[in-house]
Amino acid sequence: MNKTQIQDFAKRISGTRSGPANERVKAVVDRMLFDLFVLIDEMDVTPEEFWAACSYVTELGKSNEIGLLVPGLGVEHFLDLRQDEKERAAGMEGGTPRTIEGPLYVAGAPVCQGEARLDDDTDDGEILFMDGRVLDSRGNPIPGAQVEVWHANSRGNYSYFDPSQSAFNLRRTIIADAEGRYRFRSIMPSGYSCPPDGPTQTLLTLLGRHGHRPAHIHFFVSAPGYRTLTTQINIKDDPYVHDDFAFATRDGLIPDVAHHTEPAALHDMGVNRPFATITFDFTLPAAVDSIPGTLGERPRAAA
Ligand code: MBD
Ligand code: FE
Numbered sequence: 001m002n003k004t005q006i007q008d009f010a011k012r013i014s015g016t017r018s019g020p021a022n023e024r025v026k027a028v029v030d031r032m033l034f035d036l037f038v039l040i041d042e043m044d045v046t047p048e049e050f051w052a053a054c055s056y057v058t059e060l061g062k063s064n065e066i067g068l069l070v071p072g073l074g075v076e077h078f079l080d081l082r083q084d085e086k087e088r089a090a091g092m093e094g095g096t097p098r099t100i101e102g103p104l105y106v107a108g109a110p111v112c113q114g115e116a117r118l119d120d121d122t123d124d125g126e127i128l129f130m131d132g133r134v135l136d137s138r139g140n141p142i143p144g145a146q147v148e149v150w151h152a153n154s155r156g157n158y159s160y161f162d163p164s165q166s167a168f169n170l171r172r173t174i175i176a177d178a179e180g181r182y183r184f185r186s187i188m189p190s191g192y193s194c195p196p197d198g199p200t201q202t203l204l205t206l207l208g209r210h211g212h213r214p215a216h217i218h219f220f221v222s223a224p225g226y227r228t229l230t231t232q233i234n235i236k237d238d239p240y241v242h243d244d245f246a247f248a249t250r251d252g253l254i255p256d257v258a259h260h261t262e263p264a265a266l267h268d269m270g271v272n273r274p275f276a277t278i279t280f281d282f283t284l285p286a287a288v289d290s291i292p293g294t295l296g297e298r299p300r301a302a303a
Pocket of ligand 1: 068071100101102103104192213246248
């Protein structure tokens with residue numbers, strides 16, 4: 001089609017109104033429709049293809065997988081890149097890199113002081129001890145900082161979404177001690193894979209892609225006066241550590257993992273099987289007026 005024909009029709013749609021509008025929504029939808037018309041035209045999308053795409057979106061919503069396809073297509077990481085850029089422009093310096101939240105956070109996990117045990121003692125995965133400090137950008141500890149942590153079990157599944165796990169298994173909020181220190185005992189997570197029969201994996205397969213994430217642990221780290229950090233660490237030995245379907249791996253988020261088997265080490269930690277340790281410090285940039293310092297709003301599960 002000729003471009004003016006597309007433009008004219010798009011203009012007719014955007015010019016149609018019979019009452020007050022939300023101007024922001026209207027501007028985005030007007031633009032989206034024009035871009036969609038151009039795409040359909042230039043790529044010669046057939047009606048069959050178009051209606052198949054509509055069925056796909058319906059299925060995606062019904063399966064509650066929108067939050068899974070968004071990271072899978074790199075859109076959630078793209079939002080991170082834009083947020084990084086905004087913060088750079090506002091002069092917000094340094095700090096632990098952010099990376100995506102993903103769709104599996106659940107609000108309301110038990111709050112613990114200084115340390116926590118995350119697992120309910122039913123998972124025979126490798127025992128994991130993780131510790132570290134929450135620091136400001138000068139390297140000073142932030143006492144009382146809040147470290148929310150959540151991760152998958154040794155089969156790659158998250159409590160709440162996996163009803164076979166106990167409530168808030170592998171989810172806690174830890175309040176850092178007077179030295180800004182947090183520590184927890186848990187079990188080593190496994191990587192996550194998209195449901196093999198779900199719409200996200202269906203599209204990934206059509207794109208010639210897998211739907212696997214490396215093993216990882218999620219965090220929200222916050223303290224008054226600092227910008228809330230959403231991040232994850234990745235488990236170094238995982239074969240997918242640099243091949244994440246959600247594009248969330250970043251430099252600075254792959255700490256060393258030490259594996260301990262010596263009887264004396266087991267004795268010291270009060271455990272009866274080999275364990276791993278990870279030490280990781282979080283650095284929070286100071287809040288600035290022009291950038292929201294708290295967690296951005298999005299739909300989140302709450303138990
Ligand atoms: C996850 O565990 C996750 O963190 C993301 C981003 C997507 C799917 C599963
Ligand atoms: Fe995850």
